[in-house]
Amino acid sequence: MESLQLTQGVVNALLLSGTLALVAIGFSIVWGILNIINLAHGAFLMVGAYTTYWLFTLYGIDPFLSLPISMGLMFVVGYLVQRYLINMVIRAPLLVTFLLTFALEIIIINLATNFWKGDLRSVTPAYAGMGFTLGNVQIPYVRLAAFAISLILTGLLHVFMAYTKTGNAIRATGMDIDAAQLQGVRIPHTYALTYGLGTALAAAAGSLISISFPFDPTVGGAYTLRAFVICVLGGLGSIPGVMMGAVVFAFIEVFSGIWAPSMKDAIALLVLVLVLIVRPSGIAGKAFYH
Amino acid sequence: MEKTILLETKGATKQFGGLAAVDNVDMKIYQGEILGLIGPNGAGKTTFVNIITGMLPITKGKVFYKGKEITGWPSFRVGRLGLSRTFQIVKPFRGMTVRENVAVGAMFGHKGQTRSAREALEHVDEVIEFVGMAHLRDKHADELTLPYLKRLELAKSLAMDPELLFLDEVMAGLNTKEIDAAMALVQEVNKRGVTLLVIEHVMKAIVGITERVFVLNFGKELAQGKPQEVLNNPRVIEAYLGEKFVKRFARQFSSQQ
C-alpha cells in the first residue's frame, strides 16, 4: 500500500474513533449499569440522525446546533421507555430483555421506514465538503468537528459520572443495587435516567454521523453491533477502555475497508468472536466467561 | 494402624492476582475418616475444595486421589471418579422435582455408567428416604424450604456413590436440634463407608463427629491434629476461636471426657 493511502487511512481511523467511541459509550453505560444489551441502541442513533436531518432540511437549523435538541428529545424518549416498559421486566432472564429491546428496534425502524421512507439521506450544510490538508492528507472540517465533539461529550459524561450526585447514584446502582437502594437511591428513576443517557448519547452520535455519512432507517443495526464489539474490546465499565476499543476498532474498520471492502462487516464480526474467545476480559474490564 | 491415603495435596496453591487464597497446603485425607476443616472466614477453605474438584483452576501444586494424580481435572471427571461435594450456597435444580434432582447424581456420578436414566430415577428412592425427604419426592425443588434444600444438596451428592465427600458448611443456618440431626446423618454416611471432609464453623459438630481437624488461616495450614489438641492450640485460639469460646467449650470438653 502506498504510504499516502496508509497515512490517510490512519488519519481517517483516528477521526472515526471519536465518533465510534461516542456510539459505544451510551451502549456501554446501559450494559454496565442496567445489564441489558440494548439492541435498540442503533435505532435511537438513527432517529437522532433523522432529527438532525429534518431540523436542517425543514428549518435550516445547523446540524451541530441541532445536537442539544436531538439529544434532549431522545433522552426523554429513552427515559420513558425504560421507566414504563423495560423496568417492568428488567430482572427477568436475559432472553426476555434481549427480545424486548430487539422488538423495540424492529418497531422503531419499521415506523421510520414507513414515515420517512427508505431513501438514503445525508445532511449537507454549506461547509460539508470543506476541509484542510496536512501534507498530503485530507482532513474534512466536519469529521474533525465530529471528533472534537465526541471527545467533549465523552469527557462531560466522565465528569458527570464521577463528580455529580446523580452520576454517582447511577454508578452505585450499577455496582450494588441493594446497597444503592439502602442509601436512598430511587432505582426506577435512576435506571430510567441511565437509559435516557444512553439514548441521548446514541442520538448525539447519530446527529454527528448524519453529517459525515449517508444513512437510511436501517443503519442502526450495524452501529449496535459496532458498539458491542467496541465494548467487548475495551471492557465494560471503563470509559478509557471504550475509547481504546474504539480506536482499535476504527483501525480495523478503515483498513479492512481498504483491503477487503465487501467483507468489512464479516471481518469486524469475526474479530468480535475472536476477542470473546481469546481474551475473556477484553483490553480492560470484566470477564465474559463462567 | 496403617491407614490408606485417599486424597493427598502437595503444595496446593490458588492465587488470584497477587493474593494467595490457598497457600502451599499439604493435606492428607485417610480412607474412612471424618476430617474437619476449620478457619476464619476467607481462610480459603471453600477455595481449597474448589481447586481439588476442578471448579477453579489450581495455580500450583498437585492433587492425588488413591495415588493417581488428578491435578487440574475438570469437575465432571472428578465427580465421576468418586469425589462429591455440597455447596455452601445450595445449588438445586429448581425446575426439577426432588427425585429428578437426586437422580442426576445417580445418573452421572461414580456409578453412573452402570445406570440408565430410568434406572437412576428408581434407584434414588433409598437416598431420598435416608435424608428424610420421602414425602417430598415429587415436589419441585423451588417449593422447598432451606433446611430441606440442604438435605437435597446432601442427597444429590450421596446419590453419586462417592468415596470422598466434601461437606461445605452444611450446618449453617440450622438450629440446635437440626444440628444434632445433621450430625447423626453425617455419622451415618461415614458408617456406610464414605470418607468425609467437613468444613464447619459450628464447633459442636467439629468436636462431635470429627476424628481429626485441619486448620486453615490466610490460606496456609495453621494446625492439624485431634479436635481437642487443635481447639486448645493457642495459635488457633488467637486466630480464630477466641478465649471466651475456649472457656465455654472447656466445660463441654471435660463433660464429654
Next chain:
Amino acid sequence: MSNKKKAPIKLTPLDGLFKGRQGVLLGILALFMVFLIIFPLLPFASGFWLNTITLILLLSAMAIGWNFIGGYTGYAAFGNVAFFGFGAYGTGLSMTKLGLSFFPSLLIGAVAAMLFAILIGLPLLRLKGHYFAIATVAVATAMGEIADSWTSFTGGAAGITLPFFRPIQWSGQFFYYTALILALGGLLLTWIILQQKLGYSWVAIREDEDAANMMGINTTWAKVLAFALSALMAGLAGGIHAYWKTFVLAEEVFKIDYTLQMILAAVLGGTGTIFGPFIGAFLYYILITLLVFYLHVGQLHASILGTIIILVMVFTPKGLMDFISGRKKLTLDTLLENIRTYRV
C-alpha cells in the same frame, strides 16, 4: 417403614405434559396430527393451504431445534439461521455442482450445518448469556456476508438455482409431507432425548451449570450436542426450503428474521416443553395472519410483530403452554405475575 410401592415415573417438568387435562390435551394433539397427515388428501386442500402449512411446519422444525439449545439447555442462541443457511447452501450446491438427487443432498446440507455447529459451538458455548447470544448473531451475520460475496463457490449475491421437483403436480404434497415428517421427527427426537440422560443433563445445565459439572455431567459435550441437534433441525429445514423455492439467496437464507421467528414460535408455545415449539409455530402464524389481514397493517407489519413480542415478553414469557394446559388460569392476576416478579 419405607414405602416399597414405586410411584410412577412422572415426566414432569421436563416435557410440559401435566396432570388434569393431560388426557384431553394429548387427545387433541393426536387428532391434530392425524388431521395434518391426511390433510393433503382432503378436497379443500388447496395449493395455498398446502403452502402455508408447509411453511408453518418448517418453522416448527426450526423452533423444535432451537428448543434444544435455547429451551432445555438455557443457552439463548440468536444465530440459528446460520444453520438454515448452511443446510440451504449445502443442499443447493450438492444438487447443482455435484449433481446429486435431493435426499442425499439434503443429508449433506444437514451434516454441513451440524459440523458448523460443532465448530463454532466448542468456543462459543463457553461464553455467558449475553455474550453467547451476540456472538451467535455475529457469526450468523458474518456467514451471510461471506456467502453473499464468495461468488466462485456460492454464486455470490446471485445465489443458486435448483432444479424443479418432478412431477410438478405433486410438488405441493411432496414438500408438505417432507416438512411434516421433519416436524414430527423433531418431536419424536425431543421426546426420546428427554427419556435419556442427555435430556436431564440439558436441564441440569440450564438450572445450575456448576452443580451439573460437579455431579459428573460433561457439560461441554452436552451443550455442543444440543447446539448440533438444533443445527440439524434448522439445516434440514433449510435444505427442504431450498429445493421447495428452487433458489438459494444469501440475503434470504441468512436473514435474522428466521431466527426471530423460530425463537418467537418456541417462546409463544413454551420453551422447554415438547409440544411448545410445534404449537407455537401455528400460534405465531395465526397471530401474524390475523393481524396482517384484519388490521390491514401491511407496511406496519413489522411494528405489529414487535408489539406482539413486547406483549409476550412482558406478560407471558414462558409461553402459552401453561395456560393451554390448565396449569395456570388466564386471569389478569397471572398475566401480571411476570411483572411483579421481575420489575424494579
